[in-house]
Amino acid sequence: MTTKKKSSIPEAHLTSAERAMKEARWFDAERDALSALDSAIQSGLHTLAADAILPLQEARRQRVLMAIDASDGSPNILDEVDSELESVEPGVHLLVPHAVAADARRMRIVGLQTGVPILTVCREPRTAAGQVPIVAIGEVTIRAYVDPPEDPDHHSMEWTLAAMESLGDTAIERAADAGKGSDRIVALRNALDSIPEHEKLHQALAEALRSAAG
Numbered sequence: 001m002t003t004k005k006k007s008s009i010p011e012a013h014l015t016s017a018e019r020a021m022k023e024a025r026w027f028d029a030e031r032d033a034l035s036a037l038d039s040a041i042q043s044g045l046h047t048l049a050a051d052a053i054l055p056l057q058e059a060r061r062q063r064v065l066m067a068i069d070a071s072d073g074s075p076n077i078l079d080e081v082d083s084e085l086e087s088v089e090p091g092v093h094l095l096v097p098h099a100v101a102a103d104a105r106r107m108r109i110v111g112l113q114t115g116v117p118i119l120t121v122c123r124e125p126r127t128a129a130g131q132v133p134i135v136a137i138g139e140v141t142i143r144a145y146v147d148p149p150e151d152p153d154h155h156s157m158e159w160t161l162a163a164m165e166s167l168g169d170t171a172i173e174r175a176a177d178a179g180k181g182s183d184r185i186v187a188l189r190n191a192l193d194s195i196p197e198h199e200k201l202h203q204a205l206a207e208a209l210r211s212a213a214g
Contacts, residue, residue: 007040007043007045007048009039009043010035010036010037010039010040010043010045010048010049010052011036011048013032013033013035013036013039013052014032014033014036014048014051014052014055016028016032017029017030017032017033017036017052017055017056017059018055020032020059021055021058021059024062026059026062026063026066026117027059027063027112027115029055029056029058029059030056030059030060030063030112031112032055033052033053033055033056033059034052034056036048036049036051036052036056037049037052037053037056037189038189040052041185041189041209046185046209046210046212046213047209047210047213049209050206050209050210050213053202053203053205053206053209054206056202057199057202057203060196060197060199060202061199063117063119063197064117064119064197066090066117067090067091067092067117067118067119068092068119068157068161070089070090070091070092070117071091071092071157073157074156074157075091075092075093075094075121075155075156075157075160076089076091076092076093076094077093077094077096077155078093078094078095078096078099078103079095079096079097079098079099080098080099080103081095081099081103081106081107085106085107085110086110087110087114087116088107088110088111088114088116088118089116089118090111090116090117090118091117091118091119092118092119092121092157092160092161093107093118093119093120093121094121094122094123094155094160095107095120095121095122095123096123096155097123097124097125099122100122101122101135101136101137101141102137103122104120104121104122104136105120105136105137105138107120108120108196119164119197121134121160121163121164121167122134122135122136123135123155123163124143126148127145130147130148131145131146131147131148132145132146132147132148132163133145134146134163134164134166134167135167136167136194136195137194138190138193138194138195139189139190139191139193139194140187140190140191140193140194141194142167142170142171142174142191142194142195143167143170144163144166144167144169144170146162146163146166164195164197164198165198167195167198168191168195168198168199168200168201169200171188171191171194171195171198171201172188172191172200172201172204174187174191175187175188175191175204180208180211181211181212182212184208185205185208185209185212188201188204188205188208189205192205
């Protein structure tokens, strides 16, 4: 297949994403930009894949902002999620035991499918050392350890968002161990599947793609 033919599909997705961005259709922009990214990576078109990162990151940033705005200053605390989940409420949701990371992922997927802006963060029981594990699953499982909130009975919005940031930072550090080139691209793309709202993770993937493009 010629380079022109290989690039036609991701270019079409990217054009659709850019159009959706101009019209503030953030969910459509996210889907199209993600399709552009993955089809370009599959075709080895690293520069085109990197170009898809910017609209993808911005569409997701807008989704997160809408979720924060819908939360009225505090995350929604959930200790269980319906096993047959079909709808979600907009906002930032912090999942605590007995809820698990798989529940957080299911909520995110339903939100994307139904056009509801949500951000889900999952914490596990405190460790013996007093740290709070934050976990996300997708193509890979990512786990970070953060300090507990000052008030153990109150998880603030600031603490919840900082926990998500720590999770993404851990993923970036772990991807560094994968080496360079295609291995690093795969590691970062897999991490982005697990933590799609982390902005620096997008930037790290874009940098890896541009480095691979030469």
